[in-house]
Amino acid sequence: MGSEPKVHPSAETALLKVRSKEIAFSRFRVQVTNGPDAGSSQVSDATEFVIGTAPGNQLILSDRAVSRHHCVITVTPRGFLLRDLGSKNGTTLSGFRVEAAYLQPGATLGLGQSTLRFEPLAEEIREPLGDEDRYGRVLGQSTGMRRIFAALPRIAASDSTVLIEGETGTGKGLLAEAIHENSPRAGGPFVVIDCGSIPPTLIEAELFGHAKGAFTGAQAARAGAFEAARGGTVLLDEMGELPLDMQPKLLRVLEERQIRRIGTIEPIKLDIRVIATTNRDLRQEVNRGNFRSDLYYRLNIVRLRVPALRERPDDIALLTAHFYRQLAQGPDQSPPGELLEAFMRQDWPGNVRELRGAVERAVLMIDPALFREAVMAGEKEGGAPAVEALRDDDLSLSFREAKERAVARWERTYLAALVRANGGNLSRAARAARMDRSHLRELLQRHGVSANEV
Secondary structure: OOOOOOEOOOOOOOOEEEOOOEEEEEEEEEEEEEOOOOOOEEEOOOOEEEEEOOOOOOEEOOOOOOOOOOEEEEEEOOEEEEEEOOOOOOEEEOOEEEOEEEEOOOOEEEEOOEEEEEEEEEEEEEEEOOOOOEEOOEEOOOHHHHHHHHHHHHHHHOOOOEEEEOOOOOOHHHHHHHHHHOOOOOOOOEEEEEOOOOOOOOHHHHHHEEOOOOOOOOOOOEEOHHHHOOOOEEEEEOHHHOOHHHHHHHHHHHHHOEEOOEOOOOOEEOOOEEEEEEOOOHHHHHHHOOOOHHHHHHHOOEEEEOOOHHHOHHHHHHHHHHHHHHHOOOOOOOOOHHHHHHHHHOOOOOHHHHHHHHHHHHHHHHOOHHHHHHHHHHHHOOOOOOOOOOOHHHHHOOHHHHHHHHHHHHHHHHHHHHHHHOOOEHHHHHHHOOOOHHHHHHHHHHHOOOOEOO
8 A cells, every 4th residue: 555645734835836848736635524424535636626426526425415516626726626516405614605715724624414624735646738839720828728738639539428618608619629620530520519509399300310201391301410420520519508308318329329310210320429518517407407417427428628718818819819810811910019918908708709709800990901801802792892881870970889880780791691602501601711610600690690500
């Protein structure tokens, strides 16, 4: 047996240490001091440590008053962060119920009928960091993104199911596409199903397909997303939005790797990889009864969490420069210094998608010549100009407001033409515009332009 880990001598010691090639983070021990599991303990082996009664947690308790995924302790640059996962009976810290709090050495946690003691340790775990500031079309030079980049080649080479978590606008769909494009399945299709935008009455047909006459309106047989993705990858976008009654059917598909079209009894074998994304913490959804625990375990084979932009300020300048070159239509174009400084001072609740929109507005405001080019391009094609002529009521607005209105009219004309040129296919249109698919869908919805989801 190895020696016991030593208790961390000082709370002042850095918990996360970033070096050029690796990141080191402190370990800690959680010991059960009272309750059905008194005497048991566990030492952390990653930056996240989940406590609950379900299999797969780092510390598994038998206390019936404890939820499946009760709480999580995360190593962060600011300290050891305790967060309750929407548990039924709550989490207490030194007797006070908390949603989130930073832990001090010797902190006493209360979960159900159990009492736990938290102790930092002197030991460290090291993880490699990626050497590059991009993986496919995903950019990032921050520690959080380089940690992901270091793991992606190994993940892409496997055929394991991947669960990608992160807030809306962080680029989860782009990361899923990069995994597919660097996998052995890159030559196969990449089929995206947006679980949040398909009506519940249609989602089964979208996933599994249907036979002719299977229901009213089924005038011809149609393959579903899983069948269409054979030999490639299915992306289940915003998995947390999947209706509860569809979840056991999806679980069966993931386990058996075969489907039946609606209206048929013949099984169709599948050769697919599944990637799921969600902007929710599915562990909380399991506790609330909104998501099946067995489906969560089946999806949570490889889990990636994409950090929010506020957690990776080092990436703001890199992303701004990339979007500026892309939108200003020149590889040598650079954003003005004052624009970068302003962006670095801002908070970005909408994450990378919001930043891209801000850069797009800035490019159009800074360079009025882009408006003239858009107008001339529209007139040369013999159609409506990309930016409509000045309206009488525009003169009642300030210069900035009038220009923003013109930008909105230009956006709608461009988007309508983009969708038409790509046969209404949203994924193809996003690739043609060199734009994140989720951002394009958001723009289409904002301007009332329709397109197919896959």
